[in-house]
Each structure stands twice: as structure tokens, then as C-alpha cells.
Amino acid sequence: MISPRRITAVLKKELLQLRRDRMTFGMVVMIPLIQLLLFGYAINTNLRHVPVGLVDHANTELSQTLVQIVQATQVVTVKEVFLTPEDAEQAITEATIRAALIIPPDVDSRLARSPAVGLGLPDATDQTSSRPVAHWIVDGSDTMVASAIKSLRTMPLTELLRLPPNRQVPTFEVTLYFNPEQRSAVNIVPGLVGVILTMTMILFTSSAIVRERERGNMEMLINTPIKSVELMIGKIIPYIFLGLIQVAIILGLGHVLFSVPIHGGLGTLLVVTLLFIIASLSLGLVISTLAQNQLQAMQMTIFVLLPSILMSGFMFPFDGMPKPVQVIAQVLPATHFMDMIRGVVLRDASLYALRSDILWMVGFAVVGLLAATLRFKKRLG
Amino acid sequence: MSDLVVATSGLTRRFGEKTAVDNLDLEIRTGQIYGFLGPNGCGKTTTMRMLTGLLTPSSGSISVLGHPMPDYAEPLKHEIGYMTQIFSYYRDMTVLENLRFAAEIYGMPRKTTKDRIDELLGTYDLTENANQLTGSMSGGQRQKLALAATVMHRPKLLFLDEPTSAVDPETRRAFWEQLFDLVDQGATMIVSTHFMDEAERCHRLAILEHGVKKADGTPRQLMTDLNAAVVEVEGDGLRQVKRALDETGKTLSTAQVGARLRVLVEKSEADPVAMLQSLLQGFPGLSLSVQRPNLEDVFVSATKGALS
Ligand SMILES: Nc1ncnc2c1ncn2[C@@H]1O[C@H](COP(=O)(O)OP(=O)(O)O)[C@@H](O)[C@H]1O
Ligand SMILES: [Mg+2]
Numbered sequence: 001m002i003s004p005r006r007i008t009a010v011l012k013k014e015l016l017q018l019r020r021d022r023m024t025f026g027m028v029v030m031i032p033l034i035q036l037l038l039f040g041y042a043i044n045t046n047l048r049h050v051p052v053g054l055v056d057h058a059n060t061e062l063s064q065t066l067v068q069i070v071q072a073t074q075v076v077t078v079k080e081v082f083l084t085p086e087d088a089e090q091a092i093t094e095a096t097i098r099a100a101l102i103i104p105p106d107v108d109s110r111l112a113r114s115p116a117v118g119l120g121l122p123d124a125t126d127q128t129s130s131r132p133v134a135h136w137i138v139d140g141s142d143t144m145v146a147s148a149i150k151s152l153r154t155m156p157l158t159e160l161l162r163l164p165p166n167r168q169v170p171t172f173e174v175t176l177y178f179n180p181e182q183r184s185a186v187n188i189v190p191g192l193v194g195v196i197l198t199m200t201m202i203l204f205t206s207s208a209i210v211r212e213r214e215r216g217n218m219e220m221l222i223n224t225p226i227k228s229v230e231l232m233i234g235k236i237i238p239y240i241f242l243g244l245i246q247v248a249i250i251l252g253l254g255h256v257l258f259s260v261p262i263h264g265g266l267g268t269l270l271v272v273t274l275l276f277i278i279a280s281l282s283l284g285l286v287i288s289t290l291a292q293n294q295l296q297a298m299q300m301t302i303f304v305l306l307p308s309i310l311m312s313g314f315m316f317p318f319d320g321m322p323k324p325v326q327v328i329a330q331v332l333p334a335t336h337f338m339d340m341i342r343g344v345v346l347r348d349a350s351l352y353a354l355r356s357d358i359l360w361m362v363g364f365a366v367v368g369l370l371a372a373t374l375r376f377k378k379r380l381g
Numbered sequence: 382m383s384d385l386v387v388a389t390s391g392l393t394r395r396f397g398e399k400t401a402v403d404n405l406d407l408e409i410r411t412g413q414i415y416g417f418l419g420p421n422g423c424g425k426t427t428t429m430r431m432l433t434g435l436l437t438p439s440s441g442s443i444s445v446l447g448h449p450m451p452d453y454a455e456p457l458k459h460e461i462g463y464m465t466q467i468f469s470y471y472r473d474m475t476v477l478e479n480l481r482f483a484a485e486i487y488g489m490p491r492k493t494t495k496d497r498i499d500e501l502l503g504t505y506d507l508t509e510n511a512n513q514l515t516g517s518m519s520g521g522q523r524q525k526l527a528l529a530a531t532v533m534h535r536p537k538l539l540f541l542d543e544p545t546s547a548v549d550p551e552t553r554r555a556f557w558e559q560l561f562d563l564v565d566q567g568a569t570m571i572v573s574t575h576f577m578d579e580a581e582r583c584h585r586l587a588i589l590e591h592g593v594k595k596a597d598g599t600p601r602q603l604m605t606d607l608n609a610a611v612v613e614v615e616g617d618g619l620r621q622v623k624r625a626l627d628e629t630g631k632t633l634s635t636a637q638v639g640a641r642l643r644v645l646v647e648k649s650e651a652d653p654v655a656m657l658q659s660l661l662q663g664f665p666g667l668s669l670s671v672q673r674p675n676l677e678d679v680f681v682s683a684t685k686g687a688l689s
Binding site: 003005006008009010012013016017020021215216217218219220221222223224225226378379380381 | 451
């Protein structure tokens with residue numbers, strides 16, 4: 001029967017080796033730390049201060065005020081002034097600026113009739129007044145930059161003539177729950193838990209069996225009475241604790257540095273992360289029994305990691321993905337975890353509300369552990 | 382029950398086209414040190430792996446301690462100890478940690494573990510290295526640790542794969558003393574080696590070449606039964622003498638040993654010295670004498686197919 005003594009023996013051995021493996025131990029702490037800072041500070045989906053150029057054919061007081069108002073939105077910053085649109089185009093091609101505002105000579109008269117200034121709606125047949133005030137040329141290759149500039153298309157210009165802003169009645173009223181200030185960190189930090197756990201948990205265990213084989217320990221191990229299950233369980237338990245340390249680092253620092261709220265209970269959080277850690281570890285063990293060497297184990301880990309970052313809903317909203325991609329993404333534990341961790345951390349979702357994700361995760365872990373145990377043979381051939 | 386510990390018949394293992402072990406019949410009795418003697422690649426490790434149930438034979442049958450292998454591999458793990466050719470305990474753990482691991486994996490009772498480890502540390506002269514990382518020890522110390530861990534659970538049957546290949550002669554002597562102590566306590570051992578002096582210490586030997594058993598018996602028996610005469614040639618110009626003899630094709634082998642040339646001649650030759658003298662007329666001043674065969678002579682003639 002399964003012997004707790006042998007499981008403890010493997011577990012203790014793994015801990016001893018881990019303690020002397022400074023590199024791995026450092027990774028446990030450094031990966032979440034660096035990733036958190038990178039994603040928290042560097043990645044911002046609200047684009048600000050896009051460098052742009054200016055070609056002002058009018059050069060009047062009004063045109064200068066127009067430029068100031070545009071800059072006041074903070075979406076763009078004028079970096080260079082050009083004499084001709086051709087010069088501006090050249091600069092866009094050279095990527096010194098991402099877009100250029102071209103103000104026509106008759107900007108004053110256009111402004112006077114522009115609906116954006118709020119002097120009343122122009123007649124639809126009135127050709128002159130329905131012309132835009134000025135022209136943006138944009139490097140459209142980066143969709144984020146392009147849509148930032150496009151958002152300026154209908155900006156109100158009432159300020160220009162020192163008129164009171166003419167309030168438009170919105171079609172819809174929108175109330176934002178859970179992240180009213182629309183800070184990206186609130187969504188990214190809990191998701192980061194999933195990405196980092198996928199990366200480190202699979203990476204550590206995927207080399208676990210392979211390493212024994214590469215270092216020649218396997219022949220000794222399979223000559224002992226140890227059972228496959230005992231070996232598998234003994235190998236994953238230490239990493240469960242490492243995983244929990246990482247979760248604590250990410251959520252704790254996320255809370256302190258980026259004020260990411262933690263609405264859910266710690267018990268719920270623990271259950272959800274434990275499930276994901278065990279599912280990831282068992283996936284790592286399966287890889288470990290498939291790979292012939294550590295390089296292969298690493299390659300297979302990346303094969304799982306990439307879709308876990310791109311398709312899980314961490315980077316791009318799951319709902320926006322095409323149906324076939326969604327189906328594939330559903331196989332990954334990370335996709336279910338994104339759902340669960342954001343649910344618990346941001347919305348205080350209950351375990352019952354997350355039951356389908358939880359069931360799936362349990363199933364994945366059990367199948368993974370079984371597959372690894374069955375695949376692991378105490379034979380060389 | 383017979384005292385047969387290991388018996389195989391027609392044991393064969395192929396790797397693709399290559400036959401690593403070829404139709405091997407073995408009978409190994411209790412209380413013996415049984416040696417596999419042969420050069421690298423002759424199939425010693427492959428044979429041991431099949432006997433311990435790690436490799437499945439391509440054909441043939443194995444019985445170990447009265448049970449068929451590899452079917453009984455798991456229950457027999459408690460009775461068998463296997464010291465692998467390459468050190469297979471953990472280099473990033475200390476001697477003590479490795480021994481504790483072995484004790485726990487073999488399910489040694491908690492109460493007796495400490496005493497057993499202390500006893501082994503003493504026996505194998507490792508007490509001072511107890512807290513040293515295994516990776517920083519000498520080859521000889523590592524082999525002692527490997528042996529200590531292998532005998533932790535007091536196996537009845539021990540497999541030692543080239544246990545002293547990376548060890549100095551002094552350590553090798555001490556190591557063998559310990560093996561005889563273990564035999565004295567009732568263990569049976571199968572040891573592979575490519576050293577003649579080591580093979581000579583075994584109770585019985587099988588000489589392997591390309592996976593085929595060329596001879597087996599006690600070292601003494603093998604030496605007396607040798608189907609060849611050994612003549613030593615002393616004198617000047619031994620390299621030329623060797624070349625001349627090799628060209629005649631009338632000797633089984635010639636090998637220089639220091640200032641002498643050791644020549645093997647078919648035993649059917651009535652007077653080997655006279656025969657060689659007639660071949661060496663062009664070399665004056667040589668002295669020839671008949672010698673007692675040693676194990677190397679046995680090995681050389683066995684692998685040349687000249688054994689009775
Ligand atoms: N796993 C394997 N795959 C292919 N060939 C192997 C394998 N193991 C051993 N061999 C081959 O079988 C032969 C015997 O090897 P081995 O038993 O290791 O010899 P020894 O231990 O006597 O040096 C060698 O030619 C070796 O190349
Ligand atoms: Mg070998």
C-alpha cells in the first residue's frame with residue numbers, strides 16, 4: 001500500500017535539494033517580483049503622451065489654442081513642428097513621431113462653423129461647415145496608437161471660443177463596477193498570479209523526473225521499493241508551498257504598490273489557488289515523464305505557457321476570442337484560473353459560484369496525476 | 382530448495398540490431414561472489430539490469446531467489462541491493478542525508494534507523510564525512526557511501542556494477558574486504574569488473590565477450606583448465622620478436638609484460654618452447670621458459686575461442 005514514510009522521504013529529499021539550489025530558490029521570489037513590477041508599472045492600456053508632429057498652415061491665435069487644447073487631453077504631445085505635410089510623413093516613416101496634426105490655412109473659418117465648437121448643428125447640405133477642422137495623419141500599424149488618436153476625432157472644442165461647454169446627453173448611462181477608476185493593474189495583478197504560477201509550477205516539476213534521469217539517480221530510485229504515486233506526490237508537495245509563497249508575494253505587493261483590492265475571503269482564495277497549483281504541478285509531472293531531457297521539458301513548458309498567457313484571458317478578453325480559440329483555451333487550467341482568481345479577488349465570488357471552474361480544475365489535476373503515475377515506469381526498457 | 386540464487390537460460394537482450402546479451406545461461410549459488418569479467422560493452426550492465434528487473438529480456442528466462450523476473454521485480458526489491466556503475470545517490474546531499482533517504486525509502490523502522498546508519502558509517506569509515514556533501518568527496522568515499530546505502534536494508538542478493546573502477550588499489554583492497562564480510566554474513570553477490578586482480582577474488586567467474594559467455598568456473602579451475610601453454614620470452618629486441626611471432630600465425634597471442642614477452646600457444650603443441658625456438662632462430666640470446674597460466678591468460682585465450 002501507499003507508504004507515508006516513503007512519500008515523506010521523497011519530500012524531505014526535494015526540500016534538501018531545493019534549499020541548496022540557490023538559483024531555483026531565487027527564481028521563486030524574483031520571478032513574481034520582477035513580473036509584478038513590469039506588468040504593474042510598464043504595461044498600461046490607457047495610452048498617454050503619444051509623440052506627434054505639427055504642421056500649422058494657418059499659424060493664427062486660434063490654431064495655436066487648438067493645439068493647446070489637443071495637448072491638454074494628454075493623449076498626445078507635440079514633439080516636432082514641420083513646414084509641410086511631406087516632412088511630417090517622412091518623420092512618421094522614420095518613427096520619430098507616431099502621428100501629425102495638419103492644420104489648414106482656413107482653420108479659423110472652419111472653426112467658426114464647426115459643430116464641435118457648439119454654435120449649433122450645421123445644415124447637412126452645408127458643404128463648407130461640415131468639413132473637419134483639421135487633419136490627423138497617423139501611423140496606423142499599432143492599433144492601440146491609432147485608436148488613441150481616433151478617440152480625438154469628435155472631441156469638443158467649445159473651450160476654443162470660451163463658450164460654456166455644450167453638454168451632450170449620452171445615449172447610455174454606464175456604471176463601472178469593481179474597477180471604477182479603470183486602472184489596468186486591478187485586472188492585471190490577479191491575472192499575473194495565474195501566469196506566474198503556470199510558468200514556475202510547470203517549469204519546476206517538468207524537470208523533476210527528467211533531472212533524476214539526467215543525473216543518473218533514476219536507476220537507484222527504481223531499484224528501491226518506492227511506488228510511482230509515492231514519488232509523484234512526494235515531488236509535488238514542496239512546490240505547493242513555493243506556489244503559495246508566490247501568490248502571497250504577488251497579491252500582497254499588488255495590494256501595497258498598486259492598491260489592488262482583495263475582496264474575497266482568504267479561505268476561498270486558498271482553495272482556488274491550491275487547486276490551480278496542484279493542476280499545474282500535475283501537468284508538469286506529465287511533461288516530466290514525456291521529456292527525454294531538461295531542454296525538452298523546457299520546450300514543452302513554453303508550449304503550454306504561451307497559450308496560457310495569450311489565450312487565458314490574461315492579455316486579451318476571453319469573450320473577444322473566436323469560438324475555436326475559446327474551446328482550446330478552455331482546456332488550459334490557466335483560463336479557468338483567471339476566471340476564478342479575478343472572481344475571488346475583485347468580486348468576492350463564492351466557491352459555489354465558481355463550481356464549474358473548480359470541478360474542471362479538480363478533474364484536470366486528478367487526470368494529470370494519474371497519467372503521470374501510469375506513464376512513469378519503474379523500468380528502463 | 383536448491384541453493385540456486387540466480388538461474389537464467391537462453392537470456393538474450395537486443396537493442397535494435399545489436400545483441401547486447403546473447404543466449405546467456407547462468408547458475409549462481411548462495412554465499413558466493415560471482416564475477417562478470419569482460420571489457421566495456423560486453424553486456425555486464427545489461428545483464429545486471431535484466432537480473433534486477435529493470436530491463437525486460439528479449440528472450441530467455443530468469444529466476445531470482447526462486448521467482449521469475451521481471452514479474453517479481455517489485456516484491457524482490459526488499460531482498461535485492463543494486464549498486465549502479467555510475468554513482469546514483471544525490472551529490473547535492475550529505476552522506477547522512479543520503480543514508481537517511483535510503484533507510485526511509487526501504488521502510489526501515491524509525492527506531493532502528495539511527496543505529497543502523499551509525500553502524501554503517503562506522504563499518505564503511507564514513508563517520509567523519511557524515512555531514513560532507515557527497516559531490517565534494519573522493520571517488521573511493523563515494524563508492525563506500527554507495528555500498529553502505531545499498532546494503533542498508535540487508536539484502537540477500539547484491540549486485541555491484543564495476544564497484545571499484547574509479548578507485549585506487551588501496552581502497553579497492555579495503556572494499557573487497559568489506560564484500561567478504563558481507564558474504565560472511567550470508568549475502569550472495571554478483572560483481573562485474575574488467576580488472577583481472579578483482580576477478581581473481583571472486584568465487585566463480587563468467588567471462589563475457591560481445592554478450593556471449595566464453596567461460597565460467599572458479600578462477601583456479603579456469604587457470605588449470607586453460608587449453609593453452611604459456612611461454613615467457615626474455616631478451617633483447619622484444620618488439621621485433623613480437624612482430625615476427627605475430628606474423629607466423631602459430632601463436633594464440635603475444636603480449637609484452639615489462640621486460641618479458643608472454644606468449645600463448647595451443648596446448649596440443651607437444652613442446653611449445655622448442656616450437657617457439659625454431660620460429661625465433663633469427664633472434665639470438667633469447668631465454669624461453671614455461672609459466673603457470675594466470676587469469677589474464679585465461680581471459681585472452683577465452684576471448685580468442687581457445688578454451689576447452
Ligand atoms: N539502452 C541501450 N540502447 C542501446 N544500446 C545499448 C543500451 N544499453 C546498452 N547498449 C549496448 O549494449 C552493449 C552492452 O552494454 P553494457 O551492458 O552497458 O556493457 P558493459 O556494462 O559490459 O560495459 C553495448 O554495446 C551498448 O552500446
Ligand atoms: Mg557497464
